[in-house]
Amino acid sequence: MHEQPGEVSVRQRLMDSAVLLFTNRGYAATSVREIVEMAGVTKPALYYHFDSKEGIYLAILDDLVKIADEGIAASRVASGTARERLEGFLLGIYGLFETKKSWVRMINAVFWGPAQGVPPFDFETFHTKLRFVISEIVGEGIAAGELRAADPDDVTLALMGVLSFNMDLDLAHPELGLGRDGFRRVLDLLFSGVAAPTLTSAH
Amino acid sequence: MHEQPGEVSVRQRLMDSAVLLFTNRGYAATSVREIVEMAGVTKPALYYHFDSKEGIYLAILDDLVKIADEGIAASRVASGTARERLEGFLLGIYGLFETKKSWVRMINAVFWGPAQGVPPFDFETFHTKLRFVISEIVGEGIAAGELRAADPDDVTLALMGVLSFNMDLDLAHPELGLGRDGFRRVLDLLFSGVAAPTLTSAH
Incomplete structure (x- = not known):
């Protein structure tokens, strides 16, 4: 699909409206009419950019x-x-989240809501990609002696846990x-x- | 409502069926007929124990x-x-989760799904109560010098994060x-x- 200058914002407005409606009313209960009304455009604009409700949903993903x-x-x-690289990476992902809350x-x-006939999509892709990058740095950090010699999967999941919980907390309880x-x-x-540092007599 | 021996299991079966249907089909899309059919009982049994679909939902909560x-x-x-008490408490809550996944x-x-006309319920109550107990032990542990002298709210949220992420991970990706x-x-x-322990020459 060929986009002219100015059309990008219509496309974006349609997607942002669809995101809000799919979230609050649900995919099944949302009609194309509601999406275009919220976006302040006409139905043909949606059909031109996305063909259908299913199309706009998949385009968002x-x-x-x-x-x-x-x-x-x-x-x-x-x-x-390894710590600097992990913190830098995770803060970068958190910053990304903040732009697309x-x-x-x-x-x-x-993902958590009831089945609503949404077209299939592999949500694992986000999780898998993040996990891959984090576990790679974790493995290097453990090998280099910079990180504790624990199970790398546990360390990776602990880091992902902090990221995931902070995002969910912000969404659930701003x-x-x-x-x-x-x-x-x-x-x-x-x-x-979290434990207090052990006191030592060493200098 | 007065319960006779044997009735408890009907009540429980009705609630377990409603939980599955509300989760997978959604509250709005679930009918009383579907709940009683899944539970293998008759409609009057549901009305006797819970009065209505709204009643069984609120009874579950x-x-x-x-x-x-x-x-x-x-x-x-x-x-x-403080560490032993926090670990004991959090493992206890995790064990509870395992019995009521x-x-x-x-x-x-x-909570996350689209609005479906469910009767209002204050989900904060779970979060608030957990947070209260954890932050109390955290405060004592910091005061006693057993835990790092960090912001108690940060420590509390870090602990809740590990709990919450582990529960969600188990639900989302068994x-x-x-x-x-x-x-x-x-x-x-x-x-x-996660950082490697600092080497010291102390004994």
């Missing part, structure tokens, strides 16, 4: 996969300790959400440990 | 609040270090779920830190 792929690539930190919220609604600074603090706790 | 309250009370560990799954479906032993390992990582 395709866009999100593309954004995630670009974000994952851009957030990889080339140099530094409503889209992530829609994924939660579709007033409790820690934001970027808080996310960094909790990540630091995971690296340094 | 009331039961869950009661189970959570009892579990929170039973999981409090009276003695030991399908019910927690339903809460996720209702094949990746760490189970009780894995949950304990990740909790240990959070206490001891």
Whole structure:
């Protein structure tokens, strides 16, 4: 599909409207008419860009996969300790989340919510890609003696847990959400440990 | 409502059936007829125990609040270090989750899923109660010098994050779920830190 200047924003407006409706009303209960009304455009505009309700839903997920792929690539930190690279990467992903919160919220609604006849989509792709990058750096960090010699899968899941919980907390309870600074603090706790540092007489 | 011996299991069967249907088909799409058919009982049995679809939904949540309250009370560990008490408490809550997985799954479906006309319920109650107990022990542990002198809210959220992510992981990807032993390992990582221990010459 060939896009003229100016058309991008119509496409974007349609997708943002669909995201809100799919999240709050549900995919099944949302009509093409409601999407175009919320976006302030006409039905043919939706059909031109997406063909159908199914089409706009899949386009949203395709866009999100593309954004995630670009974000994952851009957030990889080339140099530094394993801890610096992991913190840099995770903060990059968190920053990405902050720009697409409503889209992530829609994924939660579709993933956890009741079956609604949405076209199939492999949500594992996000999880798998993140896990791959994190476990790679974790493995290097353990091999280099920078990270604790624990099971790499446990370390990877602990890191993903901090990321995932902070995103969900922000979506579920914006007033409790820690934001970027808080996310960094909790990540630091995971690296340094919640237990008080052991006192030593060494210098 | 007065329950005779033997009626408890009908009540339980009705609730378990409703949980599955509300999770997979959604509250709005589920009829009283479907619930009683899945439970293998007649409509009057549901009306006798719960009055209505709304009634069975609220009874499920009331039961869950009661189970959570009892579990929170039973999981409090009276003695030991702050770390021992926190690990004991969190493992107790995780054990509770393991006995009521399908019910927690339903809460996720209702909480994250689209609006479906479910009667209002304050889901915050679970979060608030857990947070209260954890933050109390965290505060004592920091005051006693057993836990790192970090922001108590950060430490509390880090601990809740490990719990919450492990439960969600098990619900979303049973094949990746760490189970009780894995949950304990990740909790240990959070206490001891993912970073390699600093070498010292002290003994």
